[in-house]
Amino acid sequence: MLISIIAGARPNFMKIAPIIDAIQKAKDKGHYISYRLIHTGQHYDKKMSGDFFEQLGIPEPDANLEAGGGTQAEQTAAIMVRFEKELLENRPELVLVVGDVTSTMACAIAAQKLHVPVAHVEAGIRSGDWTMPEEINRLVTDSISNYFFTTTEIANNNLVKSGVKPEHIFFVGNTMIDTLLKQMPKFAQPSFWNDFGLEKQKYLVMTLHRPSNVDDPEQLRKLLNVLEKGTEQLPIIFPMHPRTRNNIEKFGISLNNVKVVDPLGYLEFNYLVQHAKGVVTDSGGITEETTVMGVPCMTLRTTTERPETCTIGTNELLGTDPKALEDALHVLFSGNWKKGSIPELWDGKTAERMVDVLLKLDYSKGNAVAQ
Incomplete structure (x- = not known):
């Protein structure tokens, strides 16, 4: 089972690092799972990209689409054209997109046009503010994804209200917190x-x-x-x-x-x-x-x-x-700030739960649920 993992901008890198670790551990245990890491190049300077790969121990990408720069429309188009070529040359069973950046939406669209199932990590979050480019990216990505990995029950409810079947939603936690706890x-x-x-x-x-x-x-x-x-x-x-x-x-x-x-x-x-x-x-x-x-x-x-x-x-x-x-x-x-607590499943084990789900999915059907 080959999974294409998409990373394009600084917020993505913290989210993919633990997923890559968990896939590698599953592979080492004999599970039939592998990945190709695709860097779209949305953030292309050293501080916004290279440093994060080094510090978080993310391996060199298998492909860099080098689609940085330009307006949002130009960038979206460049990513889609180049990712389509990548998919045709290295077709996976699943495309995994994370977060809400331009790369997330663009690669989800390109994958679905070629009938490759899409899983969205951090699905279902909503600000309700359509002036934010990220909100448009979330709405489009969730409207065409097949599988939904969520960080909270609030996100689950947002997806159900939008018509997503509950059996396609997997509440696993927050991979960014996996990275935070590991790197602390x-x-x-x-x-x-x-x-x-x-x-x-x-x-x-x-x-x-x-x-x-x-x-x-x-x-x-x-x-x-x-x-x-x-x-x-x-x-x-x-x-x-x-x-x-x-x-x-x-x-x-x-x-x-x-x-x-x-x-x-x-x-x-x-x-x-x-x-x-x-x-x-x-x-x-x-x-x-x-x-x-x-x-x-x-x-x-x-x-x-x-x-x-x-x-x-x-x-x-x-x-x-x-x-x-x-x-x-x-x-x-004045010393009166609230103390706060930690949301459910933000425990550093999100990526492990996610890979457990990925191993159970039937990829012969784009809208299949975990077996």
Whole structure:
């Protein structure tokens, strides 16, 4: 049984690493299972791709489609054309896509056009915000997938409501947490730790990249001003997305307590998060990691596709009003942030459960269920 595993962008890499490990272990035990790792090249620079492969022990891809750059439509088209050729030359029994990036949707479409079944890892999550490209990717991918691996019961319910048969849904947990728990002992102090005089629990971490936060100069100024004034002079470490950096320079925004650094590797970034007083972000995946590590998290978005990080975990969805951020910082520094707990099956064994399912599927039928 050959499975094509798709990785294209930084969020994918944390999710595929444990799946590859689990497949290799099953193969070593004599199970008839193998994989081809396909890197679409959606993220093609060293910091966004290469470092993650090295740090997470992901093997070199069997194929790199080198489809980075261009508009979303151009990138989608390039990935589909090149992945179609890959499928024709190396036809698998199953294509496995993860997450919600452009590569996920594009490869799912190409596979189904050639009648190759598709399994979607992290299926069923929804923000309800169609202005997010990721939401469109999720909706399209789930509408044409055959098998659905989910992270929560909330995702299960979303899929059932959309018409997916329950027997095609497999609640296995969160592979990104598999990676987090495995790599935690290897977290590495960033090189700038001493240069900035950082101490554990005496700094914040921030990531911002969404247009609603960084494209409007007034909005960006207000958010950064709240952070400069509301963090009791603690430094704020900001691994800055190139787009955000360009906007800050273009808008002429000066920074004081905010320490701008280049994008970090997985081990360095999560070391920072693990030991931070709190995290301010507009990302999704980071809210899962902070929940598992018990770190207070403030999300500057009006919607989230990961509501369990708020209802169960340490995350609070603040919206984009700077006043809400000011109030949240007050709660944090007064010592009243909620403790949170860890969602069901976020235990580091998700990939093992997933491979157990993969070994039982009947691939002669695209809509078959586990035997």
